Amino acid sequence: MSGLLQSFRILCKDFHKTRLPKRLSVALFSAKPPRQGIVKETDPKTGTLKTKKNPIAQKITLVSQAAVDVITLQEAENLSKRRDMKLVKIVDADAKTERPVYKLMTGAEYHAEDLKQRERSKLERQQRSTKGEKVLLLNTRITPHDLMIHLRKALKWIRKTYEVRVIISGGGSSAEAAEKIYSDIEQYFKMEEVDAKLVQKRCKGSDIKFQITPPRYKDTANQL
Numbered sequence: 001m002s003g004l005l006q007s008f009r010i011l012c013k014d015f016h017k018t019r020l021p022k023r024l025s026v027a028l029f030s031a032k033p034p035r036q037g038i039v040k041e042t043d044p045k046t047g048t049l050k051t052k053k054n055p056i057a058q059k060i061t062l063v064s065q066a067a068v069d070v071i072t073l074q075e076a077e078n079l080s081k082r083r084d085m086k087l088v089k090i091v092d093a094d095a096k097t098e099r100p101v102y103k104l105m106t107g108a109e110y111h112a113e114d115l116k117q118r119e120r121s122k123l124e125r126q127q128r129s130t131k132g133e134k135v136l137l138l139n140t141r142i143t144p145h146d147l148m149i150h151l152r153k154a155l156k157w158i159r160k161t162y163e164v165r166v167i168i169s170g171g172g173s174s175a176e177a178a179e180k181i182y183s184d185i186e187q188y189f190k191m192e193e194v195d196a197k198l199v200q201k202r203c204k205g206s207d208i209k210f211q212i213t214p215p216r217y218k219d220t221a222n223q224l
Helices: 002-017 022-029 073-083 107-129 144-159 175-191
Strands: 038-042 049-053 059-063 068-072 086-091 101-105 132-139 162-169 197-204 207-213
Touching: 059 073, 068 073, 073 086, 073 101, 086 107, 101 107, 132 144, 144 162, 144 175, 162 175, 175 197, 175 207
Parallel strands: 059 101, 132 162
Antiparallel strands: 038 049, 059 068, 086 101, 162 207, 197 207
């Protein structure tokens, strides 16, 4: 027993006499953990300590039907494959966390979201392509000559990429009279071969309201 104790004391004494490289000793006995993404390794040839940077896995916020989780992008991709779902980015960077936000969707949800996105993009393109809105007020008692004057004015607005909001007031007359004017307006723009569209038609009693949207092609402002 005394011999074993004596050997242990000699071993400890020899260890303390051994001189380790300063950097290595700090790395071995330092209480501070290395920074995230930083790995310290000893070069086997020179014995010097080298710092190596490892790529930090990107963290994302994942929204699913069950919960909201913070995981890596790789984990989210693996989860979408296991569940046979689509991994879709819905926000580039959240205002609070600054993390991108992804959502797991079924095939049907993905298709519905894609249609919504197309409609939003279509509406944004239309809003960017129009200069503003003009209003055309008509009455069912208007004469054909006066109606033609108003339609020529509306045509100029359309060619200048304005959207025209039309209100046909029945003034107590039948709804057929308002429909007749609506049909005349529709035929007029077809005859002028302008790619304008009559949209959002609403009927209330003998009144009709709708919009005329300008064509999408360029250089319409020069067609006067």
